[in-house]
Amino acid sequence: MQFDHKQTEALLAVMDSGSFEQAAAKLHLTPSAVSQRVRQLETALGTPLLVRSRPCRATLAGQQLVQYLRRARLLEQDFLAGFSGAASATLSVPLAVNADTLSTWLLPAISDFLISENVLLSLTVDDQDHTHALMQEGQALACVASEPQPMQGCLVHPLGILRYRMLASPQFHARWFAGGYSREAARLAPVMVFNRKDALQADFLLQRFGLRPGAYPEHHVPASEPYLQAILLGLGCGMVPHLQADPLIARGELIDLAPDQPTDVMLHWHHWKVQSPRLERLTRRLVEVAQQVLLQAH
Template identity: 60%
Template structure:
Protein backbone atom coordinates (compact mmCIF):
# COMPACT_ATOMS: atom_id res chain seq x y z
CA UNK A 1 0.00 0.00 0.00
CA UNK A 2 1.26 3.47 -0.88
CA UNK A 3 2.17 5.71 2.02
CA UNK A 4 -0.11 8.77 2.02
CA UNK A 5 2.61 11.11 3.30
CA UNK A 6 5.02 10.06 0.58
CA UNK A 7 2.34 10.50 -2.07
CA UNK A 8 1.55 13.94 -0.70
CA UNK A 9 5.23 14.86 -0.94
CA UNK A 10 5.41 13.68 -4.56
CA UNK A 11 2.34 15.73 -5.54
CA UNK A 12 3.69 18.79 -3.78
CA UNK A 13 6.98 18.59 -5.69
CA UNK A 14 5.25 18.19 -9.04
CA UNK A 15 2.74 20.96 -8.35
CA UNK A 16 5.30 23.45 -7.02
CA UNK A 17 8.19 22.50 -9.29
CA UNK A 18 10.81 22.10 -6.54
CA UNK A 19 11.56 20.34 -3.27
CA UNK A 20 12.02 23.70 -1.55
CA UNK A 21 8.57 25.00 -2.52
CA UNK A 22 7.02 21.64 -1.70
CA UNK A 23 8.58 21.87 1.76
CA UNK A 24 6.95 25.28 2.29
CA UNK A 25 3.55 23.87 1.30
CA UNK A 26 3.89 20.88 3.61
CA UNK A 27 5.56 22.75 6.49
CA UNK A 28 8.56 20.42 6.29
CA UNK A 29 12.22 20.77 5.42
CA UNK A 30 13.33 20.21 1.83
CA UNK A 31 15.41 17.31 3.10
CA UNK A 32 12.35 15.63 4.63
CA UNK A 33 10.41 16.01 1.37
CA UNK A 34 13.33 14.59 -0.59
CA UNK A 35 13.58 11.64 1.78
CA UNK A 36 9.90 10.82 1.38
CA UNK A 37 10.05 10.93 -2.41
CA UNK A 38 13.29 8.94 -2.50
CA UNK A 39 11.78 6.33 -0.18
CA UNK A 40 8.78 5.95 -2.49
CA UNK A 41 11.11 5.59 -5.48
CA UNK A 42 13.07 2.89 -3.62
CA UNK A 43 9.91 1.02 -2.65
CA UNK A 44 8.56 1.07 -6.21
CA UNK A 45 11.97 0.41 -7.75
CA UNK A 46 11.80 3.24 -10.29
CA UNK A 47 12.54 6.97 -10.55
CA UNK A 48 9.46 9.16 -10.23
CA UNK A 49 10.87 12.68 -10.54
CA UNK A 50 13.36 14.25 -12.92
CA UNK A 51 15.28 16.54 -10.62
CA UNK A 52 15.51 19.51 -12.97
CA UNK A 53 14.34 23.12 -12.73
CA UNK A 54 11.41 22.83 -12.50
CA UNK A 55 11.12 19.24 -11.31
CA UNK A 56 9.16 16.99 -13.68
CA UNK A 57 7.59 13.58 -13.34
CA UNK A 58 9.06 10.62 -15.20
CA UNK A 59 6.70 8.50 -17.32
CA UNK A 60 6.15 6.24 -14.29
CA UNK A 61 5.81 9.31 -12.09
CA UNK A 62 3.11 10.71 -14.36
CA UNK A 63 1.07 7.52 -14.05
CA UNK A 64 1.45 7.57 -10.29
CA UNK A 65 0.49 11.27 -10.11
CA UNK A 66 -2.67 10.50 -12.09
CA UNK A 67 -3.55 7.76 -9.60
CA UNK A 68 -2.78 9.95 -6.58
CA UNK A 69 -4.94 12.81 -7.84
CA UNK A 70 -7.86 10.50 -8.45
CA UNK A 71 -7.43 8.90 -5.03
CA UNK A 72 -7.30 12.34 -3.40
CA UNK A 73 -10.46 13.40 -5.24
CA UNK A 74 -12.33 10.30 -4.09
CA UNK A 75 -11.20 10.86 -0.52
CA UNK A 76 -12.09 14.56 -0.62
CA UNK A 77 -15.50 13.79 -2.08
CA UNK A 78 -16.23 11.21 0.60
CA UNK A 79 -15.22 13.65 3.34
CA UNK A 80 -17.18 16.50 1.72
CA UNK A 81 -20.31 14.37 1.51
CA UNK A 82 -20.09 13.01 5.05
CA UNK A 83 -22.53 14.49 7.52
CA UNK A 84 -20.10 16.41 9.67
CA UNK A 85 -18.12 17.80 6.72
CA UNK A 86 -20.98 18.63 4.37
CA UNK A 87 -19.81 22.23 4.07
CA UNK A 88 -16.37 21.27 2.72
CA UNK A 89 -16.00 22.07 -1.02
CA UNK A 90 -14.49 19.70 -3.56
CA UNK A 91 -11.67 21.03 -5.78
CA UNK A 92 -11.30 19.64 -9.31
CA UNK A 93 -8.37 20.38 -11.65
CA UNK A 94 -9.53 20.81 -15.25
CA UNK A 95 -7.46 21.53 -18.36
CA UNK A 96 -9.15 23.83 -20.88
CA UNK A 97 -8.14 26.09 -23.73
CA UNK A 98 -8.46 29.85 -23.41
CA UNK A 99 -11.27 30.31 -25.94
CA UNK A 100 -13.37 27.64 -24.22
CA UNK A 101 -12.88 29.38 -20.88
CA UNK A 102 -13.73 32.78 -22.40
CA UNK A 103 -16.95 31.58 -24.05
CA UNK A 104 -19.11 28.62 -23.12
CA UNK A 105 -17.67 26.56 -20.26
CA UNK A 106 -18.35 28.87 -17.29
CA UNK A 107 -21.93 29.82 -18.29
CA UNK A 108 -22.58 26.13 -18.92
CA UNK A 109 -21.18 25.01 -15.55
CA UNK A 110 -21.95 27.87 -13.16
CA UNK A 111 -25.27 26.63 -11.76
CA UNK A 112 -23.93 23.09 -11.44
CA UNK A 113 -20.77 24.19 -9.62
CA UNK A 114 -22.77 26.31 -7.19
CA UNK A 115 -25.27 23.53 -6.52
CA UNK A 116 -22.62 20.82 -6.09
CA UNK A 117 -20.20 23.11 -4.18
CA UNK A 118 -17.27 22.33 -6.49
CA UNK A 119 -14.18 24.51 -6.78
CA UNK A 120 -12.41 24.68 -10.15
CA UNK A 121 -8.63 24.57 -10.46
CA UNK A 122 -8.36 25.65 -14.11
CA UNK A 123 -5.20 24.90 -16.07
CA UNK A 124 -5.01 26.88 -19.31
CA UNK A 125 -3.23 25.91 -22.51
CA UNK A 126 -3.81 25.75 -26.25
CA UNK A 127 -6.39 23.09 -27.22
CA UNK A 128 -3.60 21.16 -28.94
CA UNK A 129 -1.61 21.07 -25.69
CA UNK A 130 -4.17 20.53 -22.90
CA UNK A 131 -3.76 16.82 -23.67
CA UNK A 132 -0.25 17.03 -22.25
CA UNK A 133 -1.57 18.39 -18.95
CA UNK A 134 -3.83 15.34 -18.70
CA UNK A 135 -1.00 12.96 -19.62
CA UNK A 136 1.22 14.51 -16.95
CA UNK A 137 -1.43 13.98 -14.30
CA UNK A 138 -1.78 17.70 -13.66
CA UNK A 139 -5.50 17.70 -14.49
CA UNK A 140 -8.26 15.18 -13.79
CA UNK A 141 -10.25 15.94 -16.95
CA UNK A 142 -10.21 18.46 -19.74
CA UNK A 143 -11.02 19.82 -23.18
CA UNK A 144 -8.66 18.97 -26.02
CA UNK A 145 -8.49 18.83 -29.81
CA UNK A 146 -6.99 15.32 -29.55
CA UNK A 147 -9.43 12.47 -30.15
CA UNK A 148 -7.17 9.65 -28.91
CA UNK A 149 -7.89 8.70 -25.29
CA UNK A 150 -5.16 8.28 -22.73
CA UNK A 151 -4.84 4.87 -21.12
CA UNK A 152 -7.66 4.45 -18.62
CA UNK A 153 -9.58 7.43 -20.01
CA UNK A 154 -12.61 7.86 -22.20
CA UNK A 155 -13.29 10.56 -24.79
CA UNK A 156 -16.58 12.22 -25.70
CA UNK A 157 -17.07 14.51 -28.69
CA UNK A 158 -18.10 18.01 -27.65
CA UNK A 159 -18.54 19.64 -31.04
CA UNK A 160 -16.89 22.11 -33.38
CA UNK A 161 -15.67 25.55 -32.37
CA UNK A 162 -15.79 27.58 -35.58
CA UNK A 163 -13.32 30.42 -36.08
CA UNK A 164 -13.46 33.20 -38.66
CA UNK A 165 -10.70 35.52 -39.83
CA UNK A 166 -11.94 38.94 -38.71
CA UNK A 167 -10.84 42.56 -38.76
CA UNK A 168 -12.31 45.93 -37.94
CA UNK A 169 -13.86 47.79 -40.91
CA UNK A 170 -11.14 50.45 -40.75
CA UNK A 171 -8.37 47.82 -40.68
CA UNK A 172 -9.90 45.99 -43.65
CA UNK A 173 -10.12 49.21 -45.67
CA UNK A 174 -6.50 50.13 -44.87
CA UNK A 175 -4.78 46.78 -45.34
CA UNK A 176 -7.13 44.71 -47.49
CA UNK A 177 -8.96 47.16 -49.80
CA UNK A 178 -9.07 44.49 -52.52
CA UNK A 179 -9.84 41.62 -50.17
CA UNK A 180 -7.54 39.09 -48.57
CA UNK A 181 -4.55 39.13 -50.92
CA UNK A 182 -1.16 37.47 -50.50
CA UNK A 183 0.98 40.61 -50.84
CA UNK A 184 -1.28 42.57 -48.48
CA UNK A 185 -1.07 39.77 -45.90
CA UNK A 186 2.73 39.98 -46.01
CA UNK A 187 2.60 43.45 -44.39
CA UNK A 188 -0.70 43.57 -42.50
CA UNK A 189 -0.30 43.08 -38.69
CA UNK A 190 -1.64 39.66 -37.66
CA UNK A 191 -3.02 38.85 -34.21
CA UNK A 192 -1.59 35.62 -32.75
CA UNK A 193 -2.55 34.30 -29.33
CA UNK A 194 0.88 32.93 -28.39
CA UNK A 195 3.69 30.94 -29.96
CA UNK A 196 1.74 27.71 -29.63
CA UNK A 197 -1.17 29.15 -31.61
CA UNK A 198 -1.16 27.87 -35.19
CA UNK A 199 -4.71 28.78 -36.27
CA UNK A 200 -3.64 31.89 -38.16
CA UNK A 201 -0.36 30.53 -39.53
CA UNK A 202 -2.01 27.31 -40.77
CA UNK A 203 -4.67 29.36 -42.56
CA UNK A 204 -2.22 31.74 -44.24
CA UNK A 205 0.00 28.87 -45.34
CA UNK A 206 -2.93 26.87 -46.67
CA UNK A 207 -4.81 29.69 -48.40
CA UNK A 208 -2.06 32.15 -49.41
CA UNK A 209 1.10 30.08 -49.32
CA UNK A 210 2.67 32.34 -46.67
CA UNK A 211 4.99 30.49 -44.28
CA UNK A 212 5.30 31.48 -40.61
CA UNK A 213 7.66 34.40 -40.10
CA UNK A 214 6.82 36.09 -43.41
CA UNK A 215 4.35 38.58 -41.91
CA UNK A 216 4.29 40.87 -38.84
CA UNK A 217 2.53 39.62 -35.70
CA UNK A 218 1.11 40.90 -32.44
CA UNK A 219 1.12 38.31 -29.62
CA UNK A 220 -1.86 38.65 -27.30
CA UNK A 221 -2.19 35.67 -24.89
CA UNK A 222 -5.65 36.42 -23.49
CA UNK A 223 -8.88 35.60 -25.35
CA UNK A 224 -10.84 38.74 -24.44
CA UNK A 225 -7.85 41.01 -25.05
CA UNK A 226 -7.20 39.26 -28.38
CA UNK A 227 -10.75 39.88 -29.58
CA UNK A 228 -10.67 43.46 -28.29
CA UNK A 229 -7.40 44.11 -30.13
CA UNK A 230 -9.05 42.99 -33.38
CA UNK A 231 -12.04 45.26 -32.70
CA UNK A 232 -9.65 48.17 -32.03
CA UNK A 233 -7.94 47.66 -35.38
CA UNK A 234 -4.55 46.55 -34.09
CA UNK A 235 -4.56 43.51 -36.32
CA UNK A 236 -6.68 40.77 -37.86
CA UNK A 237 -7.10 37.26 -36.52
CA UNK A 238 -9.23 34.21 -35.80
CA UNK A 239 -12.10 34.68 -33.33
CA UNK A 240 -14.62 31.95 -32.41
CA UNK A 241 -18.25 32.53 -33.32
CA UNK A 242 -19.29 32.29 -29.67
CA UNK A 243 -17.09 35.31 -28.90
CA UNK A 244 -17.85 37.78 -31.67
CA UNK A 245 -21.60 37.05 -31.59
CA UNK A 246 -23.41 39.46 -33.97
CA UNK A 247 -20.49 41.79 -34.63
CA UNK A 248 -20.17 40.75 -38.29
CA UNK A 249 -23.88 41.09 -38.99
CA UNK A 250 -23.92 44.50 -37.31
CA UNK A 251 -20.88 45.71 -39.27
CA UNK A 252 -18.59 46.03 -36.24
CA UNK A 253 -16.24 43.40 -37.68
CA UNK A 254 -15.49 42.23 -41.22
CA UNK A 255 -15.08 38.58 -42.21
CA UNK A 256 -12.01 38.55 -44.47
CA UNK A 257 -12.65 34.97 -45.65
CA UNK A 258 -16.40 34.41 -45.38
CA UNK A 259 -16.34 31.10 -47.29
CA UNK A 260 -13.36 29.68 -45.42
CA UNK A 261 -14.04 29.23 -41.68
CA UNK A 262 -11.62 27.22 -39.56
CA UNK A 263 -13.29 24.43 -37.59
CA UNK A 264 -11.68 22.93 -34.49
CA UNK A 265 -13.23 19.74 -33.13
CA UNK A 266 -13.13 19.58 -29.33
CA UNK A 267 -13.23 16.49 -27.11
CA UNK A 268 -13.79 15.89 -23.40
CA UNK A 269 -11.27 13.57 -21.76
CA UNK A 270 -12.05 11.97 -18.40
CA UNK A 271 -11.23 8.80 -16.47
CA UNK A 272 -13.39 5.75 -17.09
CA UNK A 273 -13.65 5.23 -13.34
CA UNK A 274 -14.66 8.56 -11.81
CA UNK A 275 -16.04 9.82 -8.55
CA UNK A 276 -19.81 10.46 -8.60
CA UNK A 277 -19.38 14.23 -8.66
CA UNK A 278 -16.83 14.08 -11.47
CA UNK A 279 -19.23 11.88 -13.45
CA UNK A 280 -21.94 14.49 -13.03
CA UNK A 281 -19.46 17.25 -13.92
CA UNK A 282 -18.48 15.42 -17.11
CA UNK A 283 -22.13 15.03 -18.09
CA UNK A 284 -22.71 18.74 -17.48
CA UNK A 285 -19.69 19.76 -19.59
CA UNK A 286 -20.77 17.57 -22.49
CA UNK A 287 -24.35 18.88 -22.35
CA UNK A 288 -23.19 22.52 -22.14
CA UNK A 289 -20.81 22.10 -25.08
CA UNK A 290 -23.31 20.37 -27.31
CA UNK A 291 -25.82 23.15 -26.67
CA UNK A 292 -23.52 25.83 -28.13
CA UNK A 293 -20.94 24.14 -30.39
CA UNK A 294 -21.60 22.98 -33.95
CA UNK A 295 -22.56 19.32 -34.15
Protein backbone atom coordinates in the same frame (compact mmCIF):
# COMPACT_ATOMS: atom_id res chain seq x y z
CA MET B 1 2.97 -2.13 -1.48
CA GLN B 2 1.14 0.47 0.57
CA PHE B 3 1.98 4.09 -0.15
CA ASP B 4 3.28 6.35 2.58
CA HIS B 5 0.90 9.31 2.77
CA LYS B 6 3.63 11.83 3.62
CA GLN B 7 5.74 10.68 0.69
CA THR B 8 2.92 10.87 -1.84
CA GLU B 9 1.81 14.29 -0.56
CA ALA B 10 5.39 15.50 -1.03
CA LEU B 11 5.39 14.25 -4.62
CA LEU B 12 2.07 15.93 -5.41
CA ALA B 13 3.18 19.18 -3.80
CA VAL B 14 6.31 19.25 -5.98
CA MET B 15 4.26 18.53 -9.09
CA ASP B 16 1.70 21.21 -8.19
CA SER B 17 4.26 23.90 -7.44
CA GLY B 18 7.09 22.91 -9.78
CA SER B 19 9.85 23.08 -7.17
CA PHE B 20 10.98 21.57 -3.88
CA GLU B 21 11.20 25.04 -2.32
CA GLN B 22 7.58 25.94 -3.03
CA ALA B 23 6.42 22.46 -2.07
CA ALA B 24 8.26 22.84 1.24
CA ALA B 25 6.52 26.14 1.94
CA LYS B 26 3.14 24.54 1.20
CA LEU B 27 3.83 21.56 3.49
CA HIS B 28 5.59 23.62 6.19
CA LEU B 29 8.76 21.58 5.78
CA THR B 30 12.31 22.21 4.63
CA PRO B 31 13.20 21.58 0.96
CA SER B 32 15.59 18.83 2.06
CA ALA B 33 12.77 17.07 3.95
CA VAL B 34 10.52 17.19 0.88
CA SER B 35 13.37 15.90 -1.28
CA GLN B 36 14.03 13.08 1.18
CA ARG B 37 10.39 11.97 1.15
CA VAL B 38 10.31 11.92 -2.65
CA ARG B 39 13.56 9.95 -2.78
CA GLN B 40 12.19 7.45 -0.27
CA LEU B 41 9.16 6.96 -2.50
CA GLU B 42 11.41 6.53 -5.54
CA THR B 43 13.52 3.98 -3.65
CA ALA B 44 10.42 2.05 -2.57
CA LEU B 45 9.17 1.91 -6.18
CA GLY B 46 12.62 1.31 -7.64
CA THR B 47 12.34 4.05 -10.29
CA PRO B 48 12.84 7.82 -10.62
CA LEU B 49 9.60 9.80 -10.40
CA LEU B 50 10.86 13.33 -11.02
CA VAL B 51 13.23 15.08 -13.37
CA ARG B 52 14.82 17.63 -11.06
CA SER B 53 14.74 20.57 -13.44
CA ARG B 54 13.20 24.02 -13.22
CA PRO B 55 10.31 23.45 -13.07
CA CYS B 56 10.41 19.85 -11.91
CA ARG B 57 8.85 17.38 -14.35
CA ALA B 58 7.46 13.91 -13.79
CA THR B 59 9.06 10.90 -15.46
CA LEU B 60 6.73 8.48 -17.25
CA ALA B 61 6.47 6.45 -14.04
CA GLY B 62 5.91 9.67 -12.12
CA GLN B 63 3.10 10.70 -14.47
CA GLN B 64 1.38 7.36 -13.97
CA LEU B 65 1.68 7.62 -10.20
CA VAL B 66 0.48 11.23 -10.10
CA GLN B 67 -2.55 10.29 -12.22
CA TYR B 68 -3.38 7.50 -9.78
CA LEU B 69 -2.85 9.64 -6.68
CA ARG B 70 -5.03 12.51 -7.93
CA ARG B 71 -7.84 10.16 -8.89
CA ALA B 72 -7.60 8.23 -5.62
CA ARG B 73 -7.63 11.42 -3.58
CA LEU B 74 -10.69 12.78 -5.41
CA LEU B 75 -12.58 9.49 -5.05
CA GLU B 76 -11.70 9.33 -1.36
CA GLN B 77 -12.76 12.92 -0.67
CA ASP B 78 -16.07 12.52 -2.47
CA PHE B 79 -16.80 9.14 -0.84
CA LEU B 80 -16.03 10.36 2.68
CA ALA B 81 -18.15 13.48 2.17
CA GLY B 82 -21.14 11.39 1.10
CA PHE B 83 -20.57 8.65 3.67
CA SER B 84 -20.37 11.08 6.56
CA GLY B 85 -23.44 12.96 5.40
CA ALA B 86 -21.35 16.02 4.55
CA ALA B 87 -22.13 15.88 0.85
CA SER B 88 -21.78 19.65 0.75
CA ALA B 89 -18.06 19.48 1.61
CA THR B 90 -15.97 21.23 -1.01
CA LEU B 91 -14.29 19.14 -3.68
CA SER B 92 -11.43 20.54 -5.78
CA VAL B 93 -11.28 19.21 -9.36
CA PRO B 94 -8.20 19.83 -11.56
CA LEU B 95 -9.20 20.38 -15.19
CA ALA B 96 -7.30 21.39 -18.33
CA VAL B 97 -9.09 23.59 -20.90
CA ASN B 98 -8.21 25.78 -23.85
CA ALA B 99 -8.37 29.55 -23.45
CA ASP B 100 -11.23 30.11 -25.89
CA THR B 101 -13.39 27.54 -24.10
CA LEU B 102 -12.72 29.29 -20.80
CA SER B 103 -13.41 32.76 -22.20
CA THR B 104 -16.68 31.80 -23.93
CA TRP B 105 -18.92 28.91 -22.92
CA LEU B 106 -17.37 26.88 -20.07
CA LEU B 107 -18.18 28.91 -16.95
CA PRO B 108 -21.75 29.83 -17.99
CA ALA B 109 -22.31 26.14 -18.72
CA ILE B 110 -21.25 24.81 -15.33
CA SER B 111 -21.41 27.74 -12.86
CA ASP B 112 -24.78 26.70 -11.38
CA PHE B 113 -23.51 23.15 -10.96
CA LEU B 114 -20.29 24.28 -9.26
CA ILE B 115 -22.28 26.38 -6.78
CA SER B 116 -24.94 23.79 -5.99
CA GLU B 117 -22.47 20.89 -5.73
CA ASN B 118 -19.79 22.93 -3.90
CA VAL B 119 -17.11 22.03 -6.45
CA LEU B 120 -13.92 24.08 -6.70
CA LEU B 121 -12.11 24.33 -10.02
CA SER B 122 -8.35 24.11 -10.37
CA LEU B 123 -7.90 25.09 -14.02
CA THR B 124 -4.84 24.76 -16.20
CA VAL B 125 -5.17 26.65 -19.49
CA ASP B 126 -3.35 25.54 -22.64
CA ASP B 127 -3.93 25.23 -26.37
CA GLN B 128 -6.64 22.70 -27.30
CA ASP B 129 -3.99 20.60 -29.03
CA HIS B 130 -2.00 20.37 -25.79
CA THR B 131 -4.54 20.05 -22.94
CA HIS B 132 -4.68 16.29 -23.51
CA ALA B 133 -0.98 16.06 -22.68
CA LEU B 134 -1.66 17.74 -19.32
CA MET B 135 -4.07 14.93 -18.49
CA GLN B 136 -1.48 12.36 -19.57
CA GLU B 137 1.03 14.02 -17.23
CA GLY B 138 -1.38 13.79 -14.32
CA GLN B 139 -1.93 17.53 -14.00
CA ALA B 140 -5.66 17.21 -14.74
CA LEU B 141 -8.37 14.61 -14.14
CA ALA B 142 -10.39 15.72 -17.16
CA CYS B 143 -9.86 18.05 -20.09
CA VAL B 144 -11.36 19.80 -23.09
CA ALA B 145 -9.17 18.95 -26.07
CA SER B 146 -9.13 18.60 -29.84
CA GLU B 147 -7.73 15.06 -29.51
CA PRO B 148 -10.50 12.55 -30.43
CA GLN B 149 -8.81 9.40 -29.07
CA PRO B 150 -9.03 8.57 -25.35
CA MET B 151 -6.08 7.41 -23.30
CA GLN B 152 -6.14 3.89 -21.91
CA GLY B 153 -8.58 3.80 -19.00
CA CYS B 154 -10.39 6.95 -20.17
CA LEU B 155 -13.56 7.89 -22.02
CA VAL B 156 -14.12 10.70 -24.53
CA HIS B 157 -17.30 12.61 -25.42
CA PRO B 158 -17.62 14.83 -28.52
CA LEU B 159 -18.71 18.31 -27.44
CA GLY B 160 -19.12 20.18 -30.70
CA ILE B 161 -17.37 22.54 -33.05
CA LEU B 162 -15.79 25.85 -32.15
CA ARG B 163 -15.72 27.71 -35.48
CA TYR B 164 -13.02 30.34 -36.02
CA ARG B 165 -13.09 33.22 -38.49
CA MET B 166 -10.28 35.51 -39.63
CA LEU B 167 -11.41 38.96 -38.49
CA ALA B 168 -10.22 42.54 -38.73
CA SER B 169 -11.57 45.91 -37.66
CA PRO B 170 -13.03 48.18 -40.38
CA GLN B 171 -10.08 50.57 -39.93
CA PHE B 172 -7.54 47.74 -40.28
CA HIS B 173 -9.40 46.44 -43.34
CA ALA B 174 -9.38 49.88 -44.97
CA ARG B 175 -5.66 50.29 -44.32
CA TRP B 176 -4.38 46.90 -45.41
CA PHE B 177 -7.05 45.27 -47.56
CA ALA B 178 -8.72 48.12 -49.43
CA GLY B 179 -7.74 46.36 -52.65
CA GLY B 180 -8.95 42.97 -51.46
CA TYR B 181 -7.72 40.21 -49.16
CA SER B 182 -4.85 39.10 -51.38
CA ARG B 183 -1.63 37.19 -50.82
CA GLU B 184 0.50 40.31 -51.18
CA ALA B 185 -1.67 42.28 -48.75
CA ALA B 186 -1.72 39.39 -46.24
CA ARG B 187 2.08 39.20 -46.42
CA LEU B 188 2.37 42.79 -45.16
CA ALA B 189 -0.52 43.03 -42.69
CA PRO B 190 0.18 42.29 -38.97
CA VAL B 191 -1.39 39.10 -37.63
CA MET B 192 -2.53 38.49 -34.06
CA VAL B 193 -1.19 35.26 -32.52
CA PHE B 194 -2.30 34.07 -29.09
CA ASN B 195 0.95 32.32 -28.12
CA ARG B 196 3.73 30.13 -29.52
CA LYS B 197 1.46 27.06 -29.52
CA ASP B 198 -1.34 28.82 -31.42
CA ALA B 199 -1.30 27.46 -34.98
CA LEU B 200 -4.74 28.66 -36.12
CA GLN B 201 -3.50 31.73 -37.98
CA ALA B 202 -0.48 29.94 -39.41
CA ASP B 203 -2.56 27.05 -40.73
CA PHE B 204 -5.13 29.43 -42.22
CA LEU B 205 -2.58 31.60 -44.02
CA LEU B 206 -0.69 28.57 -45.28
CA GLN B 207 -3.85 27.03 -46.72
CA ARG B 208 -5.22 30.23 -48.23
CA PHE B 209 -2.10 31.94 -49.52
CA GLY B 210 0.78 29.50 -49.07
CA LEU B 211 2.35 31.89 -46.54
CA ARG B 212 4.51 30.25 -43.90
CA PRO B 213 5.20 31.62 -40.40
CA GLY B 214 7.80 34.34 -40.61
CA ALA B 215 6.47 35.55 -43.97
CA TYR B 216 4.21 38.12 -42.26
CA PRO B 217 4.49 40.33 -39.14
CA GLU B 218 2.99 39.01 -35.89
CA HIS B 219 1.76 40.34 -32.57
CA HIS B 220 1.76 37.84 -29.66
CA VAL B 221 -0.92 38.50 -27.03
CA PRO B 222 -1.38 35.45 -24.75
CA ALA B 223 -4.66 36.43 -23.07
CA SER B 224 -8.14 36.07 -24.55
CA GLU B 225 -9.69 39.46 -23.77
CA PRO B 226 -6.61 41.55 -24.68
CA TYR B 227 -6.21 39.44 -27.84
CA LEU B 228 -9.74 40.28 -28.98
CA GLN B 229 -9.33 43.89 -27.88
CA ALA B 230 -6.17 44.19 -29.99
CA ILE B 231 -8.13 43.09 -33.08
CA LEU B 232 -10.93 45.55 -32.28
CA LEU B 233 -8.34 48.33 -31.90
CA GLY B 234 -6.92 47.57 -35.34
CA LEU B 235 -3.53 46.23 -34.28
CA GLY B 236 -3.85 43.11 -36.40
CA CYS B 237 -6.18 40.52 -37.87
CA GLY B 238 -6.71 37.17 -36.21
CA MET B 239 -8.87 34.10 -35.69
CA VAL B 240 -11.80 34.56 -33.32
CA PRO B 241 -14.25 31.83 -32.16
CA HIS B 242 -17.79 32.18 -33.46
CA LEU B 243 -19.28 32.67 -30.00
CA GLN B 244 -17.38 35.97 -29.84
CA ALA B 245 -17.18 36.71 -33.56
CA ASP B 246 -20.82 36.46 -34.66
CA PRO B 247 -22.25 39.39 -32.62
CA LEU B 248 -19.25 41.59 -33.46
CA ILE B 249 -19.66 40.90 -37.18
CA ALA B 250 -23.42 41.56 -36.96
CA ARG B 251 -22.79 44.96 -35.32
CA GLY B 252 -20.17 45.89 -37.90
CA GLU B 253 -17.38 46.09 -35.32
CA LEU B 254 -15.34 43.43 -37.12
CA ILE B 255 -15.15 42.20 -40.70
CA ASP B 256 -14.83 38.56 -41.75
CA LEU B 257 -11.91 38.56 -44.17
CA ALA B 258 -12.66 35.09 -45.52
CA PRO B 259 -16.34 34.16 -45.03
CA ASP B 260 -15.80 31.25 -47.42
CA GLN B 261 -13.07 29.73 -45.23
CA PRO B 262 -13.93 29.22 -41.56
CA THR B 263 -11.72 26.98 -39.45
CA ASP B 264 -13.62 24.34 -37.46
CA VAL B 265 -12.08 22.83 -34.32
CA MET B 266 -13.90 19.82 -32.91
CA LEU B 267 -13.68 19.74 -29.12
CA HIS B 268 -13.87 16.65 -26.91
CA TRP B 269 -14.25 16.01 -23.18
CA HIS B 270 -11.84 13.41 -21.78
CA HIS B 271 -12.16 11.82 -18.35
CA TRP B 272 -11.23 8.63 -16.52
CA LYS B 273 -13.69 5.74 -16.66
CA VAL B 274 -13.76 5.61 -12.85
CA GLN B 275 -14.77 9.03 -11.53
CA SER B 276 -16.00 10.45 -8.28
CA PRO B 277 -19.80 10.91 -8.18
CA ARG B 278 -19.58 14.68 -8.45
CA LEU B 279 -17.16 14.51 -11.37
CA GLU B 280 -19.58 12.13 -13.11
CA ARG B 281 -22.37 14.67 -12.65
CA LEU B 282 -20.08 17.47 -13.83
CA THR B 283 -19.35 15.44 -16.98
CA ARG B 284 -23.06 14.99 -17.73
CA ARG B 285 -23.77 18.69 -17.22
CA LEU B 286 -20.82 19.91 -19.26
CA VAL B 287 -21.47 17.57 -22.21
CA GLU B 288 -25.18 18.41 -22.26
CA VAL B 289 -24.67 22.18 -22.33
CA ALA B 290 -21.71 22.08 -24.73
CA GLN B 291 -23.78 20.16 -27.27
CA GLN B 292 -26.37 22.94 -27.10
CA VAL B 293 -23.93 25.84 -27.30
CA LEU B 294 -21.33 24.59 -29.80
CA LEU B 295 -21.96 23.82 -33.46
CA GLN B 296 -22.72 20.18 -34.14
CA ALA B 297 -21.31 18.12 -37.00
CA HIS B 298 -23.86 16.78 -39.47
